[in-house]
Amino acid sequence: MPDTFTIRVNGTEHAVATDADRPLLDVLREDLALTGTKYGCGEGACRACTVLIDGEATQACITSIETAAGSEIETIEGLAASGQLHPVQQAFIDQAGMQCGYCVPGQIMTAVALLRSSPQATDEEIVAEMTGNLCRCCNYENILAAVQQAAGRAPDASAP
Amino acid sequence: MTNRQDMTAQHELPSLLDDDPAVEFERYELREPPRYVFAVDRREFVGALGAGLVVVAWPADGQAQRGGRQARRDERLADRLHIGADGVVTVLTSKVEVGQGSRTQLTQAAAEELQLPMDRVRLIMADTAACPDDGGTAGSRTTPSTVPRVRSACAAARVQLVELAAAKLGAPASDVRYEAGRFTVSDGAATTLADLAADRELVATFESASPADVALRPVEAWQVLGTPAAKVDAAAVVTGQHRYPSDIRLPDMAYGKVLRPPSYGATLAEIDLRPAQEMDGVIAVRDGDFVGCTAATSWRAARAVEAIESTARWNEPAPDEHVHSDQLYEHLKQTAAEEGGRRGRGGREWGDRQAALESAPRRHQSTYHIAYIQHAPMEPRAAVAQWDEGRLTVWTGTQQPARVHSELQSAFRLGADAVRVVVPDTGGGFGGKHTGEAAVEAARLAKAAGRPVSLRWTREEEFTWAYFRPAGVIEIDAALDDAGRIVAWDFTNINSGGSAVDTPYRTAAGRTRVLAADAPLRQGSYRALASTANNFAREAAMDELAEAAGADPLEFRLAHLEPGRLRDVLLAAAERFDWRGRRAAGDFVGIACGTEKGSYVAACVEAAVEDGTIRVRSVCQAFECGAVQNPRNLLSQVQGCIVMGLGAALREEIRFSEGRIDNASFYDYEVPRMDDLPELEIVIVERPDLPSVGAGETPIIAVAPALAGAVYAATGQRCKSLPLRV
Ligand code: FES
Ligand code: FES
Numbered sequence: 001m002p003d004t005f006t007i008r009v010n011g012t013e014h015a016v017a018t019d020a021d022r023p024l025l026d027v028l029r030e031d032l033a034l035t036g037t038k039y040g041c042g043e044g045a046c047r048a049c050t051v052l053i054d055g056e057a058t059q060a061c062i063t064s065i066e067t068a069a070g071s072e073i074e075t076i077e078g079l080a081a082s083g084q085l086h087p088v089q090q091a092f093i094d095q096a097g098m099q100c101g102y103c104v105p106g107q108i109m110t111a112v113a114l115l116r117s118s119p120q121a122t123d124e125e126i127v128a129e130m131t132g133n134l135c136r137c138c139n140y141e142n143i144l145a146a147v148q149q150a151a152g153r154a155p156d157a158s159a160p
Numbered sequence: 161m162t163n164r165q166d167m168t169a170q171h172e173l174p175s176l177l178d179d180d181p182a183v184e185f186e187r188y189e190l191r192e193p194p195r196y197v198f199a200v201d202r203r204e205f206v207g208a209l210g211a212g213l214v215v216v217a218w219p220a221d222g223q224a225q226r227g228g229r230q231a232r233r234d235e236r237l238a239d240r241l242h243i244g245a246d247g248v249v250t251v252l253t254s255k256v257e258v259g260q261g262s263r264t265q266l267t268q269a270a271a272e273e274l275q276l277p278m279d280r281v282r283l284i285m286a287d288t289a290a291c292p293d294d295g296g297t298a299g300s301r302t303t304p305s306t307v308p309r310v311r312s313a314c315a316a317a318r319v320q321l322v323e324l325a326a327a328k329l330g331a332p333a334s335d336v337r338y339e340a341g342r343f344t345v346s347d348g349a350a351t352t353l354a355d356l357a358a359d360r361e362l363v364a365t366f367e368s369a370s371p372a373d374v375a376l377r378p379v380e381a382w383q384v385l386g387t388p389a390a391k392v393d394a395a396a397v398v399t400g401q402h403r404y405p406s407d408i409r410l411p412d413m414a415y416g417k418v419l420r421p422p423s424y425g426a427t428l429a430e431i432d433l434r435p436a437q438e439m440d441g442v443i444a445v446r447d448g449d450f451v452g453c454t455a456a457t458s459w460r461a462a463r464a465v466e467a468i469e470s471t472a473r474w475n476e477p478a479p480d481e482h483v484h485s486d487q488l489y490e491h492l493k494q495t496a497a498e499e500g501g502r503r504g505r506g507g508r509e510w511g512d513r514q515a516a517l518e519s520a521p522r523r524h525q526s527t528y529h530i531a532y533i534q535h536a537p538m539e540p541r542a543a544v545a546q547w548d549e550g551r552l553t554v555w556t557g558t559q560q561p562a563r564v565h566s567e568l569q570s571a572f573r574l575g576a577d578a579v580r581v582v583v584p585d586t587g588g589g590f591g592g593k594h595t596g597e598a599a600v601e602a603a604r605l606a607k608a609a610g611r612p613v614s615l616r617w618t619r620e621e622e623f624t625w626a627y628f629r630p631a632g633v634i635e636i637d638a639a640l641d642d643a644g645r646i647v648a649w650d651f652t653n654i655n656s657g658g659s660a661v662d663t664p665y666r667t668a669a670g671r672t673r674v675l676a677a678d679a680p681l682r683q684g685s686y687r688a689l690a691s692t693a694n695n696f697a698r699e700a701a702m703d704e705l706a707e708a709a710g711a712d713p714l715e716f717r718l719a720h721l722e723p724g725r726l727r728d729v730l731l732a733a734a735e736r737f738d739w740r741g742r743r744a745a746g747d748f749v750g751i752a753c754g755t756e757k758g759s760y761v762a763a764c765v766e767a768a769v770e771d772g773t774i775r776v777r778s779v780c781q782a783f784e785c786g787a788v789q790n791p792r793n794l795l796s797q798v799q800g801c802i803v804m805g806l807g808a809a810l811r812e813e814i815r816f817s818e819g820r821i822d823n824a825s826f827y828d829y830e831v832p833r834m835d836d837l838p839e840l841e842i843v844i845v846e847r848p849d850l851p852s853v854g855a856g857e858t859p860i861i862a863v864a865p866a867l868a869g870a871v872y873a874a875t876g877q878r879c880k881s882l883p884l885r886v
Contacts, residue, residue, distance in 0.1 A: 018457070019457075019459060021459075023459070026457060029407075030415065030457050031457075033409060034400070035400070035403065035409070036399070036400015036401065037400070038404075038406075038538070038587070039406065039540075040538050040539075040540075040619065040826075041826050043619070043827070045619075045825060045826035046619075046826050048538055075400065076398075076400030077399065077401075079399070080399050085398065085399070089398040089399065090398075092394075092398045093390060093391075093395065096390065096792055096793075096795075096796050098259075098391060098394065098398070099797075099800060100257075100258055100537070100538070100539070100585070100586065100587045100588045101391070101394075101585075101587070102404060102538040102539045102587025103538050103587075105398075105400045127834050127835050127837075128835075130834045131835040134538065134826065134831060134833065135538070135834075136535075136536055136537050136588050136590075136804075137259045137538075137588060137800050137804075138799070138800040138801075138802075138803035138807070139796060139799070139800055140799075140803060140833075140834045140837045141799045141803075141837060141840055142796060142799070144837065
């Protein structure tokens, strides 16, 4: 029997009547039409589904709607809400941080959480945090460069 | 149903690459009978026959793909491009964008010839009801084959437009100055693309004119091609607005889930659908071996399938009928056959190999093992299917829209006009999405549900029911003369295929051949195909032979290469890496090179081995693919290939037993991560004088053997398998 859960997503409150065990990822994508958050594995192994829950980068595929209820959730769709790209989003464009781009929303959300707590994150911090986000296009050099740019450093990528 | 590749199957596919002699069809295409045979229902037949009479709001088909090939020779400009009233030019192609950059590159190509800024060109890709058939997206053919085709059409259109503008402005064509969509004549009168768009004469011209022999803009004049243009739609990607196939939503859409057999080869004896049918809002369907459920959410659909799973009785092959991954290489060797069908083709013979092998002072034999690996694109297979009065539209992620179109036609016995396949820009392919499994399944579910259905495979399904890069055994038997020259070269590839099977090195006598074998897993294309295997084995053997000859690996290769492009990239990589200096210093370094699909690559790698783990310190790679069309995208592709190639060299390997995949998860099948990223140095060898060729595949083939050389330097141990084992 569906219960009703309340979540705030990108500043808007939603009451969702659904099965308590359903992953937050499915609720975002199917019920709220927020398809920017991606499925990559459904078991916490790839972080394509990363969203921020109360500021914390979290895998939405292994977070039930029941667990997420009452929290403040940020998704990729909320980052540029003011019509202005977030600096991390801009950096991913500038540094060619995408090939197919499917992993990119998750990459960006992980980077946003990192840079909020550590605005000038070192390369070690960036790699330690971002290494959980898989990119099968293996575009890691450019993703690293994008996060370096967002951390206020000139990326050492060999981009033309 | 079986997951084995059936090489004798007669499933007729459209000839996907028929005008591309550079690509051998059999190297690319997995051929097999349809996975499901659906029951016939009478109404369907009537529907199919009547389909031609039903006119719905589909795009006019023109030269559209419709599952077959249309001769491109009589392509009309109207099939390729349209001019909008807003002055934006829409260009059509059957190619897909899976991350390799084709959308951006083709947009550049069109913009170049139309002399427009890129944002005035819009590309419609891979819609079988609208796009001319440029073939599937495979074999690095977009750059050498589709780009010229798009350029020709756009160049011809530009000429026609100038003539039309001249007529309109009452001036000779030679007096028209054209710039960025604006036509001006010397008396100051002007008209624009947007003005001409509505012109009846233009429509008539585009309907009848074909891309004749209009000169293309030469490399020296390029203004858009050759520039590091950013990915088209990048803003949509970073804001989460881009709609991948798994993101497509239609009104009243349900979500689907398919019941999978417990093992390869299992067939369904019986199942009770009632537990699912009793669930709120669930539709459950069985059609032969196909069983699936739809519901309002994918969660409910999965619960419904779970509810009936325990009622299913399967006829499974006995466990010992399955080959296990630990018997794989033995099995391939035992079943290898000279006359083995399509995969057995390829290779050649030259000189008196046998005599040379027997008489040469030094003979060297080596065997290499290549594991099954998987593409594992981040977006698994996904499709949304919609039926409308007997006509089927499917949005899906595939590299072969025409093939999927044909799979749907045959699965549902539909006329060509009754099926439309649309491929939104997709989350990765790497040669792994040439088939239409999810499309067929979603369509069957949508038919049962009577509403559109979205189906997205789970990662486990993708790892189990997609296909794999073929495993292989490669045997090399070579001989050296007293001067350290290769005088005999016998190269046998069992099962993995013929790409780059021929050696680029000078050898007096030899043979290369590809033998087919009984493949335990379903296997198909991969990024650069078997050249990943063949180049690994050949380059590893070159290192061994160099040592036997007492030569440096670089000098030994150079001694066997004619002057030319391969030699050039090898020297470029060695120089930038300081190969000679670092060898002299005793660094743990390796080198390798190779060529495939007309481009050339060489890599130098430095590695260390610590506690039995290989750490790749740096990779310096030189690559040459003729005139560079987008240096930024090229660099991304080369970097991505290197890191993906390291994954296959270090860890990737599919393990299987008893008809199941034992590591069907990213926890157990470990792909490269950011902390695997070595220091990368890329040298693009510029050859603006040569035609552009594709660059999304070949840069993957040199890194694994170069790493093997570095590991040998570090440990004194030859690694003769992929992944490398220390
Ligand atoms: S989809 Fe959530 S971690 Fe992979
Ligand atoms: S860009 Fe394709 S998976 Fe990361």
